[in-house]
Amino acid sequence: xxEDGTDIDALKSELESVKTALAAVQTAISDAENFxxxxxxxxxxxxxxxxxxxxxxxxxxxxxxYMVMCYPQIKVNNQWGYSGWYxxxxxxxxxxxxxxxxxxxxxxxxxxxxYCLGPSYGSGNPFGNTNNLSSVPCxxxxxxxxxx
Numbered sequence: 001x002x003e004d005g006t007d008i009d010a011l012k013s014e015l016e017s018v019k020t021a022l023a024a025v026q027t028a029i030s031d032a033e034n035f036x037x038x039x040x041x042x043x044x045x046x047x048x049x050x051x052x053x054x055x056x057x058x059x060x061x062x063x064x065x066y067m068v069m070c071y072p073q074i075k076v077n078n079q080w081g082y083s084g085w086y087x088x089x090x091x092x093x094x095x096x097x098x099x100x101x102x103x104x105x106x107x108x109x110x111x112x113x114x115y116c117l118g119p120s121y122g123s124g125n126p127f128g129n130t131n132n133l134s135s136v137p138c139x140x141x142x143x144x145x146x147x148x
Contacts, residue, residue, distance in 0.1 A: 038059050041057055051137075061105045066148060
């Protein structure tokens, strides 16, 4: 069927192709495709496991073959936040870090030699604490960046 020389059926078909392509792009950029939370040491969202002082945890990259940015969080007083990291003086290292290790394609979670959480004034953590903690529940926010 044509109107003013334009093939209506061809336009409908082209519109359906554009809709399909748009849906594919929306899926590709969705949070589900680009963001995951992993729980080290066998934890899960319903029961995050604790990490302990001076320990290295090796986790699978939830986006195999992709560079990722890892943001570790610990749970203190039922709140999630970054532990910060502090090195120096007689305390040694305090905090929890997470990074991608290549070419292994593994997320490495490393805790400080002395504590998993030190005072807020030393590490910049948001908890406002002054107590040192040697074990804390942990999770890692993982953002997919691009192909390795």
